[in-house]
Structure formats: C-alpha cells, structure tokens
Amino acid sequence: MKRGELDTPCLVVELDKLEENIKEMSDLAKEHEVELWPMIKTHKSKYIVQQQLKMGAKGVLTAKLGEAEKMVEAGAERVMLAYPIMGDKKLDRLVDLTKKAEVYCSVDSLEAAQMINDRALKEGIVLNTIIIVDSGLQRLGVRPENVLNLYNNIKHLKGINVVGVATHGGHVYGAVDVEGVKKAAQEELEAIILASKILKEAGVDCRIAAIGSTPTVKEIQDFKDIKQIRPGNYVFYDAVQVALGVVPLERCSLKVLATILSIPEAGRAIMDAGSKILCLDAGAHGNNNIKGYGIVLGMEDVLIKGLSEELGKLVYDPEKVQLKVGQQVEIIPNHACTVVNMVDYIYGIRNDEVEEIIEVTARGLFH
Secondary structure: OEHHHOOOOEEEEEHHHHHHHHHHHHHHHHHOOOEEOOEHHHOOOHHHHHHHHHOOOOOEEEOOHHHHHHHHHOOOOEEEEOOOOOOHHHHHHHHHHHOOOEEEEEEOOHHHHHHHHHHHHHHOOOEEEEEEEOOOOOOOOEOHHHHHHHHHHHOOOOOEEEEEEEEOOHHHHHOOOHHHHHHHHHHHHHHHHHHHHHHHHOOOOOOEEEEOOHHHHOOOOOOOOOOEEOOOHHHOOOHHHHHOOOOOHHHOOEEEEEEEEEEEEOOEEEEOOOHHHHOOOOOOOOOOOOOOOOEEOOOOOOEEEEEOOOOEEEEOOOOOOOOOOOOEEEEEOOOHHHHHOOOOEEEEEEOOEEEEEEEOOOOOOOO
16 A cells, blocks of 8 residues: 555654664664663554664663553563552552563652562562652652662662662753753753762662663763663654754654645645644643644645644645645654554555554553
C-alpha cells in the first residue's frame, strides 16, 4: 500500500529517518562512553524498542509500570522506573517485574523509599534505588545540595540499595533558542555531577549517574562523571525540537496524515485531524516559539489555528497557498510523545510504501 492510499487521519513514520535518528543517538553514547537508556514513553512500541536495543541501548527508562512490563516482554533486560512507585497493586507488579528483569526504582522522599522498602523486606529482596535530582524543572526530585540529607534518612532501610542519582532537565522545553538549551544542559550536568559527588563521598557506589532529555544531551560536550543518558523524543523529533534548534525540520520522522474536507472560504480549510490525534499541546512545558498545533509540511505559511475533537482549522493566504478539497496534507506534530499515545498503530513508510505496521504496544498504559 502506498502512503497516499492510507485512510486518514493516521500516523506514519519515515523508517529511514527513524533508523537514522536511533543510530545517531546510539553513536553519540558510544562516542562519549556512556550507556544509552532511552525513555520509551515517546514511542511505547515493541518494534522501536527492539531497534534501539539492537543498536546498542543498554536498558530502557519508562514512565509507568505498564510500559516497563511491555518493554520487558519485548526483550529489554534492564529497566529504570522514572517516578516513585506507590500502591499495593503497583508494588505487587513491581515485585513480579524484578523476577523478569534488572529493575531500578526511583525515589525523592523518605515516604516513597519506605513503601518500596517495606514490600522488598516482605518479599525477601533488595531493590536497586535511584535518588531523583531536581536540576531545574521543579517537578520531582531533591536539589543536588540536599541529596545527602535524603540519603541519610533512607540509608538504614535494608530493603533498598541506593545505587546513584538521575535527573530530567525538562525545563529545557521552556527555552526559546539554542542558548537556552545550552543553559539547561549545563544545569542538568552540574546538578548530577554534584549529587553523585556528594553520594560518593558518603560511600555510595553511584553506578547510576543519569541525565537526559533529547535537547540537552545533544548540547553537552563533556560527559565526564556521567554514566547514563536517557533521551526519548529523538526517535521521532517534533515541532518543539525544531523550534528549539535541536534538529532541522527534515529530521522529523513522525507525521500525521490528514485530508482536507472543506474550504468554506478562501484562506480557511477544514481537515479531518483534530485534537484526538494532534493533541492540544504546545510542548511539555510551554514554548513561545510554537505557533498553532503542528507544522504543515511544504506549506509552512499555513497555520493550524484551532482543533476540535475530530477536525482542524487551517488558515492561510490564498494568494500564496493553494489547497483543494480531498487533498492530503502531512503534519509534523508539536509533541510526538502525546500524539503516539492517541493511536493503536503507526504506519512505517519506506520509498513511499507501507513497509511496517507498528503497534503502539504500551498505548494507554498509565498505571
């Protein structure tokens, strides 16, 4: 089946670009002698994680237990859980997961550490545990200078083994230019180096010293004292990454295909892709460089001005742009990670033909 024969709206990925993106990040990790543990919430796909593992990823980072379970089924043998795990049902699943893979939990409080410790003691196991460090996002984590205080509060717990620190410099997504990206990268780097230094002085092995967002890892030149990187978006890239100057538009591998349904008046067209596939998303943490709800390829002057659930409104200068009813358009979404979670399948395209139908294996698994 050819691209133009696909029923719209749908999600496609250019396989050549996908593979180039995966290889580039793998090569970066090898060049700097750090382990690559990609965040898989971007693609949630067995097919893509297997490509990442084949190209050298040492493990995976997941947002949710459900994602971790699916990625282990897909062949991942080492898993980091990005956020604290709480609740009896989740702790039951966590214990089961440790029987199938090498698992690293993450905590940023005594309470969270106590919960996994109590379950570990009950099961007669010891859980590898990472302290989450806040490097500027002000979401989860302790500031690096406070990491010793948390460690001292949890080091007596016998069911956990603190093995290092990790951070996500997600505040980079509020940057407006490359200088802002570099600043966030430096903050992320300095935070994890300081936190790991403090823990090492306290006697912790720190075999985990992890950073990672797609924009920041590409700006760091010296990874000394960093042991893992954990980017996710790089497999696809998106309009936010383009706005930040991380990659040019042609490196984006993921696209939404849509069809023009109506042109009620000159300069206004309606397409069949709305918020249920493009999402009302201007980036994870907001970005003033983002205009509208995606980039219409080859028609960058067209603005996706508004989305209802099933429809999108395109506005443009009819003197510069010509659209017609029934025409198919390709859109680079603002935020690839949220868009992927809206579909069951992504069509893998090579040479304009559908070569793979890629299941979004962990779609909707938010527990």
